[in-house]
Amino acid sequence: MDRRQQKTRDAIFKAFSKLLEQKRYGNITVQEIIDEANIGRSTFYAHFETKDELLKALCTDIFSHVFSDELIAEKTHDFSGGNSDLEAKLTHLLNHLRDSKKNIVGILSCESGELFMRYFKEYLTEVFSKYLNEIKANAPADFVLNHLVGSFAETVNWWIGKNMKYTPEETARYYIEVSCTNRITNKYARKKHIYVHSHEGYQGI
Amino acid sequence: MDRRQQKTRDAIFKAFSKLLEQKRYGNITVQEIIDEANIGRSTFYAHFETKDELLKALCTDIFSHVFSDELIAEKTHDFSGGNSDLEAKLTHLLNHLRDSKKNIVGILSCESGELFMRYFKEYLTEVFSKYLNEIKANAPADFVLNHLVGSFAETVNWWIGKNMKYTPEETARYYIEVSCTNRITNKYARKKHIYVHSHEGYQGI
Protein backbone atom coordinates (compact mmCIF):
# COMPACT_ATOMS: atom_id res chain seq x y z
CA MET A 1 0.00 0.00 0.00
CA ASP A 2 1.21 3.44 -0.90
CA ARG A 3 2.80 5.17 2.06
CA ARG A 4 0.60 8.18 1.44
CA GLN A 5 -2.55 6.13 1.63
CA GLN A 6 -1.44 4.47 4.85
CA LYS A 7 -0.54 7.83 6.34
CA THR A 8 -3.92 9.30 5.44
CA ARG A 9 -5.78 6.23 6.69
CA ASP A 10 -3.95 6.32 9.99
CA ALA A 11 -4.66 10.02 10.36
CA ILE A 12 -8.35 9.43 9.78
CA PHE A 13 -8.50 6.55 12.26
CA LYS A 14 -6.61 8.55 14.85
CA ALA A 15 -8.81 11.60 14.41
CA PHE A 16 -11.96 9.47 14.49
CA SER A 17 -10.87 7.68 17.66
CA LYS A 18 -10.06 10.97 19.35
CA LEU A 19 -13.42 12.43 18.45
CA LEU A 20 -15.20 9.28 19.65
CA GLU A 21 -13.71 9.88 23.08
CA GLN A 22 -15.18 13.36 23.15
CA LYS A 23 -18.64 12.97 21.67
CA ARG A 24 -21.26 10.59 20.37
CA TYR A 25 -20.84 8.91 17.03
CA GLY A 26 -24.04 10.45 15.68
CA ASN A 27 -22.87 13.94 16.49
CA ILE A 28 -19.48 13.63 14.84
CA THR A 29 -19.35 15.24 11.40
CA VAL A 30 -17.13 14.34 8.50
CA GLN A 31 -16.00 17.94 8.60
CA GLU A 32 -14.66 17.47 12.12
CA ILE A 33 -12.83 14.31 11.16
CA ILE A 34 -11.27 16.12 8.22
CA ASP A 35 -10.20 19.05 10.37
CA GLU A 36 -8.85 16.84 13.14
CA ALA A 37 -6.98 14.60 10.69
CA ASN A 38 -5.81 17.65 8.78
CA ILE A 39 -6.59 16.25 5.36
CA GLY A 40 -8.47 17.45 2.31
CA ARG A 41 -12.19 16.94 2.03
CA SER A 42 -12.00 14.94 -1.18
CA THR A 43 -9.25 12.80 0.35
CA PHE A 44 -11.62 11.52 3.01
CA TYR A 45 -14.20 10.52 0.46
CA ALA A 46 -11.49 8.80 -1.57
CA HIS A 47 -10.97 6.47 1.39
CA PHE A 48 -14.46 6.02 2.84
CA GLU A 49 -17.80 6.46 1.17
CA THR A 50 -19.53 7.26 4.43
CA LYS A 51 -19.01 7.65 8.16
CA ASP A 52 -20.50 4.20 8.75
CA GLU A 53 -17.89 2.66 6.47
CA LEU A 54 -15.21 4.29 8.58
CA LEU A 55 -16.66 2.88 11.79
CA LYS A 56 -16.95 -0.55 10.26
CA ALA A 57 -13.34 -0.41 9.11
CA LEU A 58 -12.18 0.70 12.54
CA CYS A 59 -14.08 -2.14 14.22
CA THR A 60 -12.68 -4.69 11.80
CA ASP A 61 -9.23 -3.30 12.43
CA ILE A 62 -9.58 -3.68 16.19
CA PHE A 63 -11.15 -7.15 16.00
CA SER A 64 -8.45 -8.44 13.71
CA HIS A 65 -6.03 -7.75 16.54
CA VAL A 66 -8.25 -8.90 19.38
CA PHE A 67 -9.42 -12.14 17.82
CA SER A 68 -6.43 -13.13 15.73
CA ASP A 69 -4.86 -15.29 18.43
CA GLU A 70 -8.21 -16.77 19.36
CA LEU A 71 -8.99 -17.82 15.84
CA ILE A 72 -5.59 -19.44 15.47
CA ALA A 73 -5.90 -21.20 18.79
CA GLU A 74 -9.28 -22.60 17.79
CA LYS A 75 -7.64 -24.75 15.16
CA THR A 76 -5.80 -26.65 17.87
CA HIS A 77 -8.77 -26.80 20.20
CA ASP A 78 -9.38 -30.41 21.23
CA PHE A 79 -12.40 -30.00 23.49
CA SER A 80 -10.61 -31.76 26.31
CA GLY A 81 -10.13 -28.84 28.66
CA GLY A 82 -13.67 -28.31 29.90
CA ASN A 83 -14.42 -24.75 30.92
CA SER A 84 -10.83 -23.95 31.92
CA ASP A 85 -10.09 -23.83 28.20
CA LEU A 86 -12.93 -21.38 27.61
CA GLU A 87 -11.90 -19.36 30.63
CA ALA A 88 -8.37 -19.05 29.27
CA LYS A 89 -9.70 -17.90 25.92
CA LEU A 90 -11.94 -15.27 27.48
CA THR A 91 -9.14 -14.04 29.71
CA HIS A 92 -6.93 -13.70 26.68
CA LEU A 93 -9.64 -11.80 24.85
CA LEU A 94 -10.21 -9.42 27.75
CA ASN A 95 -6.49 -8.74 27.95
CA HIS A 96 -6.50 -7.74 24.31
CA LEU A 97 -9.48 -5.49 24.82
CA ARG A 98 -7.78 -3.82 27.76
CA ASP A 99 -4.78 -3.07 25.58
CA SER A 100 -7.04 -1.52 22.95
CA LYS A 101 -8.80 0.49 25.60
CA LYS A 102 -8.16 3.88 24.07
CA ASN A 103 -10.11 3.06 20.93
CA ILE A 104 -12.79 0.84 22.33
CA VAL A 105 -13.95 3.07 25.15
CA GLY A 106 -14.82 5.73 22.61
CA ILE A 107 -16.51 3.34 20.24
CA LEU A 108 -18.67 1.75 22.89
CA SER A 109 -20.25 5.06 23.82
CA CYS A 110 -23.78 5.57 22.58
CA GLU A 111 -24.88 4.67 19.10
CA SER A 112 -21.59 3.57 17.64
CA GLY A 113 -21.63 0.86 20.27
CA GLU A 114 -24.57 -0.68 18.50
CA LEU A 115 -22.56 -1.32 15.36
CA PHE A 116 -19.48 -2.33 17.34
CA MET A 117 -21.53 -4.75 19.39
CA ARG A 118 -23.01 -6.31 16.29
CA TYR A 119 -19.63 -7.08 14.82
CA PHE A 120 -18.29 -8.08 18.23
CA LYS A 121 -21.09 -10.56 18.72
CA GLU A 122 -20.49 -12.04 15.30
CA TYR A 123 -16.96 -12.93 16.36
CA LEU A 124 -18.08 -14.11 19.79
CA THR A 125 -20.67 -16.39 18.22
CA GLU A 126 -17.87 -18.16 16.39
CA VAL A 127 -15.94 -18.59 19.60
CA PHE A 128 -18.84 -19.79 21.76
CA SER A 129 -20.42 -22.07 19.20
CA LYS A 130 -17.33 -24.25 19.50
CA TYR A 131 -18.24 -24.86 23.13
CA LEU A 132 -21.97 -25.11 22.74
CA ASN A 133 -22.18 -28.88 22.70
CA GLU A 134 -20.38 -29.00 26.02
CA ILE A 135 -22.97 -26.86 27.75
CA LYS A 136 -26.12 -28.40 29.08
CA ALA A 137 -29.33 -26.63 29.97
CA ASN A 138 -33.07 -27.07 29.68
CA ALA A 139 -33.30 -24.62 26.80
CA PRO A 140 -32.92 -24.70 23.01
CA ALA A 141 -29.41 -24.45 21.61
CA ASP A 142 -30.04 -21.17 19.80
CA PHE A 143 -31.35 -19.63 23.00
CA VAL A 144 -28.33 -20.75 24.96
CA LEU A 145 -25.86 -19.59 22.33
CA ASN A 146 -27.44 -16.16 22.17
CA HIS A 147 -27.47 -16.00 25.94
CA LEU A 148 -23.78 -16.82 26.21
CA VAL A 149 -22.75 -14.41 23.48
CA GLY A 150 -25.07 -11.63 24.58
CA SER A 151 -24.24 -11.84 28.25
CA PHE A 152 -20.53 -11.88 27.56
CA ALA A 153 -20.82 -8.87 25.26
CA GLU A 154 -22.83 -7.10 27.94
CA THR A 155 -20.25 -8.05 30.53
CA VAL A 156 -17.45 -6.62 28.41
CA ASN A 157 -19.39 -3.43 27.82
CA TRP A 158 -20.09 -3.07 31.52
CA TRP A 159 -16.54 -3.95 32.46
CA ILE A 160 -15.09 -1.28 30.21
CA GLY A 161 -17.67 1.22 31.44
CA LYS A 162 -16.57 0.50 34.99
CA ASN A 163 -13.00 1.36 34.02
CA MET A 164 -12.06 -2.32 34.11
CA LYS A 165 -12.25 -2.39 37.91
CA TYR A 166 -11.69 -6.13 37.86
CA THR A 167 -8.73 -7.82 36.17
CA PRO A 168 -9.28 -9.80 32.97
CA GLU A 169 -8.64 -12.96 34.98
CA GLU A 170 -11.26 -12.07 37.60
CA THR A 171 -13.78 -10.99 35.00
CA ALA A 172 -13.43 -14.18 32.98
CA ARG A 173 -13.71 -16.25 36.15
CA TYR A 174 -16.83 -14.43 37.31
CA TYR A 175 -18.39 -14.87 33.88
CA ILE A 176 -17.68 -18.59 33.83
CA GLU A 177 -18.93 -18.82 37.38
CA VAL A 178 -22.25 -17.12 36.65
CA SER A 179 -22.86 -18.41 33.12
CA CYS A 180 -21.34 -21.82 32.94
CA THR A 181 -20.81 -23.40 36.34
CA ASN A 182 -22.81 -26.60 36.58
CA ARG A 183 -23.39 -26.35 32.85
CA ILE A 184 -20.11 -27.37 31.32
CA THR A 185 -19.10 -30.95 31.05
CA ASN A 186 -16.20 -32.47 29.17
CA LYS A 187 -16.07 -34.97 26.39
CA TYR A 188 -15.31 -37.90 28.63
CA ALA A 189 -18.13 -37.17 31.03
CA ARG A 190 -20.62 -36.71 28.18
CA LYS A 191 -19.65 -40.03 26.72
CA LYS A 192 -20.33 -41.72 30.03
CA HIS A 193 -23.48 -39.68 30.54
CA ILE A 194 -22.04 -38.32 33.75
CA TYR A 195 -22.48 -34.64 34.31
CA VAL A 196 -19.69 -33.01 36.22
CA HIS A 197 -19.25 -29.65 37.84
CA SER A 198 -16.64 -27.13 36.76
CA HIS A 199 -13.08 -27.48 37.95
CA GLU A 200 -13.84 -25.06 40.79
CA GLY A 201 -17.20 -26.51 41.64
CA TYR A 202 -20.27 -24.67 42.78
CA GLN A 203 -19.75 -23.48 46.32
CA GLY A 204 -23.04 -21.71 46.86
CA ILE A 205 -21.57 -18.72 48.63
CA MET B 1 -53.37 18.54 28.58
CA ASP B 2 -54.83 20.50 25.69
CA ARG B 3 -56.54 18.23 23.17
CA ARG B 4 -54.54 19.87 20.39
CA GLN B 5 -51.26 19.09 22.10
CA GLN B 6 -52.23 15.48 22.65
CA LYS B 7 -53.32 15.12 19.06
CA THR B 8 -50.07 16.55 17.77
CA ARG B 9 -48.01 14.45 20.15
CA ASP B 10 -49.80 11.30 19.06
CA ALA B 11 -49.31 12.18 15.41
CA ILE B 12 -45.58 12.66 15.98
CA PHE B 13 -45.25 9.38 17.88
CA LYS B 14 -47.21 7.54 15.24
CA ALA B 15 -45.17 9.00 12.39
CA PHE B 16 -41.92 8.35 14.23
CA SER B 17 -42.86 4.75 14.93
CA LYS B 18 -43.81 4.19 11.33
CA LEU B 19 -40.53 5.62 10.08
CA LEU B 20 -38.58 3.53 12.58
CA GLU B 21 -40.04 0.44 10.96
CA GLN B 22 -38.75 1.57 7.59
CA LYS B 23 -35.30 2.96 8.26
CA ARG B 24 -32.58 3.52 10.81
CA TYR B 25 -33.00 6.10 13.52
CA GLY B 26 -29.89 7.95 12.39
CA ASN B 27 -31.23 8.31 8.88
CA ILE B 28 -34.61 9.65 9.85
CA THR B 29 -34.89 13.41 9.48
CA VAL B 30 -37.10 15.80 11.37
CA GLN B 31 -38.46 16.83 8.00
CA GLU B 32 -39.68 13.30 7.33
CA ILE B 33 -41.36 13.13 10.72
CA ILE B 34 -43.07 16.44 10.04
CA ASP B 35 -44.27 15.34 6.63
CA GLU B 36 -45.46 11.96 7.86
CA ALA B 37 -47.23 13.48 10.86
CA ASN B 38 -48.57 16.24 8.66
CA ILE B 39 -47.79 19.03 11.08
CA GLY B 40 -46.02 22.37 10.86
CA ARG B 41 -42.31 22.60 11.27
CA SER B 42 -42.45 24.94 14.23
CA THR B 43 -45.03 22.72 15.87
CA PHE B 44 -42.57 19.87 16.07
CA TYR B 45 -39.97 22.04 17.74
CA ALA B 46 -42.60 23.29 20.15
CA HIS B 47 -42.92 19.72 21.39
CA PHE B 48 -39.41 18.33 21.19
CA GLU B 49 -36.12 20.16 21.19
CA THR B 50 -34.37 17.40 19.29
CA LYS B 51 -34.86 14.00 17.72
CA ASP B 52 -33.20 12.36 20.71
CA GLU B 53 -35.76 13.91 23.02
CA LEU B 54 -38.47 12.38 20.90
CA LEU B 55 -36.94 8.92 21.10
CA LYS B 56 -36.50 9.26 24.84
CA ALA B 57 -40.13 10.29 25.23
CA LEU B 58 -41.30 7.37 23.11
CA CYS B 59 -39.25 4.91 25.15
CA THR B 60 -40.57 6.34 28.41
CA ASP B 61 -44.07 6.10 27.02
CA ILE B 62 -43.67 2.43 26.13
CA PHE B 63 -41.95 1.53 29.40
CA SER B 64 -44.63 3.19 31.46
CA HIS B 65 -47.05 0.69 29.97
CA VAL B 66 -44.73 -2.31 30.08
CA PHE B 67 -43.46 -1.80 33.60
CA SER B 68 -46.46 -0.25 35.30
CA ASP B 69 -47.89 -3.52 36.52
CA GLU B 70 -44.47 -4.77 37.55
CA LEU B 71 -43.74 -1.72 39.64
CA ILE B 72 -47.08 -1.98 41.38
CA ALA B 73 -46.63 -5.68 41.98
CA GLU B 74 -43.24 -5.03 43.54
CA LYS B 75 -44.83 -3.27 46.44
CA THR B 76 -46.52 -6.47 47.50
CA HIS B 77 -43.49 -8.63 46.82
CA ASP B 78 -42.67 -10.68 49.91
CA PHE B 79 -39.59 -12.57 48.73
CA SER B 80 -41.26 -15.85 49.54
CA GLY B 81 -41.82 -17.13 46.04
CA GLY B 82 -38.29 -18.11 45.03
CA ASN B 83 -37.68 -17.92 41.31
CA SER B 84 -41.25 -18.78 40.35
CA ASP B 85 -42.14 -15.24 41.39
CA LEU B 86 -39.41 -13.81 39.16
CA GLU B 87 -40.43 -16.09 36.34
CA ALA B 88 -44.01 -14.84 36.56
CA LYS B 89 -42.80 -11.25 36.48
CA LEU B 90 -40.63 -11.82 33.44
CA THR B 91 -43.41 -13.67 31.64
CA HIS B 92 -45.72 -10.77 32.33
CA LEU B 93 -43.13 -8.33 31.02
CA LEU B 94 -42.59 -10.33 27.84
CA ASN B 95 -46.32 -10.44 27.24
CA HIS B 96 -46.44 -6.67 27.44
CA LEU B 97 -43.53 -6.34 25.04
CA ARG B 98 -45.21 -8.67 22.59
CA ASP B 99 -48.30 -6.47 22.65
CA SER B 100 -46.17 -3.39 21.97
CA LYS B 101 -44.42 -5.22 19.15
CA LYS B 102 -45.25 -2.69 16.48
CA ASN B 103 -43.34 0.09 18.19
CA ILE B 104 -40.54 -1.86 19.73
CA VAL B 105 -39.42 -3.76 16.67
CA GLY B 106 -38.71 -0.49 14.94
CA ILE B 107 -36.97 1.06 17.88
CA LEU B 108 -34.70 -1.88 18.47
CA SER B 109 -33.24 -1.65 14.98
CA CYS B 110 -29.79 -0.18 14.75
CA GLU B 111 -28.70 2.86 16.68
CA SER B 112 -31.95 3.76 18.33
CA GLY B 113 -31.73 0.39 20.05
CA GLU B 114 -28.76 1.67 21.99
CA LEU B 115 -30.81 4.39 23.64
CA PHE B 116 -33.80 2.12 24.06
CA MET B 117 -31.64 -0.54 25.68
CA ARG B 118 -30.16 1.97 28.09
CA TYR B 119 -33.55 3.03 29.36
CA PHE B 120 -34.79 -0.56 29.30
CA LYS B 121 -31.88 -1.70 31.41
CA GLU B 122 -32.51 1.06 33.91
CA TYR B 123 -35.98 -0.34 34.52
CA LEU B 124 -34.74 -3.92 34.54
CA THR B 125 -32.11 -3.06 37.12
CA GLU B 126 -34.88 -1.97 39.45
CA VAL B 127 -36.71 -5.22 38.92
CA PHE B 128 -33.72 -7.54 39.31
CA SER B 129 -32.11 -5.74 42.23
CA LYS B 130 -35.12 -6.81 44.31
CA TYR B 131 -34.10 -10.42 43.72
CA LEU B 132 -30.36 -9.98 43.96
CA ASN B 133 -30.01 -11.08 47.56
CA GLU B 134 -31.72 -14.35 46.67
CA ILE B 135 -29.18 -15.21 44.03
CA LYS B 136 -25.94 -16.83 44.99
CA ALA B 137 -22.77 -17.02 42.95
CA ASN B 138 -19.02 -16.75 43.36
CA ALA B 139 -18.95 -13.26 41.91
CA PRO B 140 -19.43 -9.70 43.18
CA ALA B 141 -23.00 -8.45 43.48
CA ASP B 142 -22.54 -5.65 40.92
CA PHE B 143 -21.21 -8.17 38.41
CA VAL B 144 -24.14 -10.52 38.95
CA LEU B 145 -26.72 -7.75 38.74
CA ASN B 146 -25.28 -6.48 35.48
CA HIS B 147 -25.14 -10.00 34.15
CA LEU B 148 -28.78 -10.66 34.95
CA VAL B 149 -29.98 -7.36 33.52
CA GLY B 150 -27.73 -7.45 30.48
CA SER B 151 -28.45 -11.04 29.56
CA PHE B 152 -32.19 -10.53 29.90
CA ALA B 153 -32.07 -7.39 27.76
CA GLU B 154 -30.06 -9.32 25.18
CA THR B 155 -32.52 -12.17 25.35
CA VAL B 156 -35.44 -9.82 24.73
CA ASN B 157 -33.64 -8.17 21.83
CA TRP B 158 -32.84 -11.55 20.31
CA TRP B 159 -36.35 -12.86 20.96
CA ILE B 160 -37.95 -9.92 19.17
CA GLY B 161 -35.43 -10.20 16.34
CA LYS B 162 -36.43 -13.86 15.95
CA ASN B 163 -40.07 -12.77 15.55
CA MET B 164 -40.84 -14.08 19.04
CA LYS B 165 -40.54 -17.68 17.91
CA TYR B 166 -40.95 -18.85 21.51
CA THR B 167 -43.89 -17.87 23.70
CA PRO B 168 -43.36 -15.43 26.57
CA GLU B 169 -43.81 -18.35 28.96
CA GLU B 170 -41.16 -20.45 27.22
CA THR B 171 -38.75 -17.56 26.94
CA ALA B 172 -39.02 -16.64 30.60
CA ARG B 173 -38.59 -20.27 31.60
CA TYR B 174 -35.50 -20.69 29.40
CA TYR B 175 -34.04 -17.52 30.84
CA ILE B 176 -34.60 -18.64 34.42
CA GLU B 177 -33.24 -22.04 33.50
CA VAL B 178 -30.02 -20.70 32.01
CA SER B 179 -29.46 -17.73 34.31
CA CYS B 180 -30.87 -18.66 37.66
CA THR B 181 -31.24 -22.39 38.18
CA ASN B 182 -29.11 -23.51 41.10
CA ARG B 183 -28.60 -19.87 41.99
CA ILE B 184 -31.84 -18.87 43.59
CA THR B 185 -32.59 -19.71 47.18
CA ASN B 186 -35.32 -18.46 49.43
CA LYS B 187 -35.24 -16.46 52.62
CA TYR B 188 -35.69 -19.44 54.88
CA ALA B 189 -32.89 -21.42 53.30
CA ARG B 190 -30.50 -18.49 53.54
CA LYS B 191 -31.23 -18.02 57.20
CA LYS B 192 -30.36 -21.61 57.88
CA HIS B 193 -27.36 -21.43 55.55
CA ILE B 194 -28.84 -24.14 53.45
CA TYR B 195 -28.68 -23.59 49.74
CA VAL B 196 -31.52 -25.09 47.82
CA HIS B 197 -32.18 -25.67 44.16
CA SER B 198 -34.96 -23.99 42.25
CA HIS B 199 -38.45 -25.37 42.30
CA GLU B 200 -37.76 -27.24 39.10
CA GLY B 201 -34.29 -28.35 40.09
CA TYR B 202 -31.30 -28.80 37.87
CA GLN B 203 -31.81 -31.86 35.76
CA GLY B 204 -28.54 -31.82 33.87
CA ILE B 205 -30.08 -32.70 30.55
Next chain:
DNA sequence: AATTATATCGAACAACGTGTTCAATAGCAA
Protein backbone atom coordinates in the same frame (compact mmCIF):
# COMPACT_ATOMS: atom_id res chain seq x y z
C1' DA C 1 -72.16 33.14 22.85
C1' DA C 2 -68.49 35.99 23.63
C1' DT C 3 -63.97 36.26 25.33
C1' DT C 4 -59.52 34.97 26.51
C1' DA C 5 -55.69 32.02 26.03
C1' DT C 6 -52.78 29.24 23.47
C1' DA C 7 -51.58 25.72 19.87
C1' DT C 8 -50.75 25.39 15.19
C1' DC C 9 -49.53 27.04 10.76
C1' DG C 10 -46.39 28.25 7.00
C1' DA C 11 -43.21 30.86 5.02
C1' DA C 12 -38.78 32.67 5.31
C1' DC C 13 -34.16 32.74 7.12
C1' DA C 14 -29.11 31.84 8.14
C1' DA C 15 -26.01 28.40 9.31
C1' DC C 16 -24.18 24.15 8.68
C1' DG C 17 -23.17 19.40 6.73
C1' DT C 18 -22.98 16.47 2.64
C1' DG C 19 -21.10 14.48 -1.35
C1' DT C 20 -19.20 15.56 -5.91
C1' DT C 21 -16.24 17.67 -9.37
C1' DC C 22 -11.92 19.20 -11.36
C1' DA C 23 -7.61 21.16 -12.35
C1' DA C 24 -3.30 21.81 -9.93
C1' DT C 25 0.21 20.00 -6.94
C1' DA C 26 3.04 16.84 -4.51
C1' DG C 27 4.95 12.39 -3.50
C1' DC C 28 6.02 7.53 -4.82
C1' DA C 29 8.12 3.90 -7.73
C1' DA C 30 10.76 2.05 -11.68
Next chain:
DNA sequence: TTGCTATTGAACACGTTGTTCGATATAATT
Protein backbone atom coordinates in the same frame (compact mmCIF):
# COMPACT_ATOMS: atom_id res chain seq x y z
C1' DT D 1 14.08 11.51 -15.14
C1' DT D 2 9.58 9.75 -16.19
C1' DG D 3 5.26 8.07 -15.46
C1' DC D 4 1.69 6.99 -12.05
C1' DT D 5 -1.21 8.07 -8.37
C1' DA D 6 -2.66 10.37 -3.98
C1' DT D 7 -3.71 14.61 -2.15
C1' DT D 8 -5.27 19.24 -2.29
C1' DG D 9 -8.58 23.08 -2.00
C1' DA D 10 -11.94 25.58 -3.94
C1' DA D 11 -16.42 25.60 -5.73
C1' DC D 12 -20.86 23.74 -6.34
C1' DA D 13 -25.87 22.16 -5.59
C1' DC D 14 -28.53 20.23 -2.31
C1' DG D 15 -30.65 18.87 1.96
C1' DT D 16 -31.20 19.47 7.13
C1' DT D 17 -31.48 22.18 11.11
C1' DG D 18 -33.44 25.24 14.40
C1' DT D 19 -35.47 29.82 14.85
C1' DT D 20 -38.61 33.68 14.10
C1' DC D 21 -43.12 35.91 13.58
C1' DG D 22 -47.64 37.34 12.21
C1' DA D 23 -51.87 35.09 10.97
C1' DT D 24 -55.18 31.59 11.87
C1' DA D 25 -57.66 27.99 14.23
C1' DT D 26 -59.02 25.68 18.21
C1' DA D 27 -59.73 24.96 23.17
C1' DA D 28 -61.06 26.57 27.82
C1' DT D 29 -63.48 29.98 30.63
C1' DT D 30 -66.99 33.12 31.81
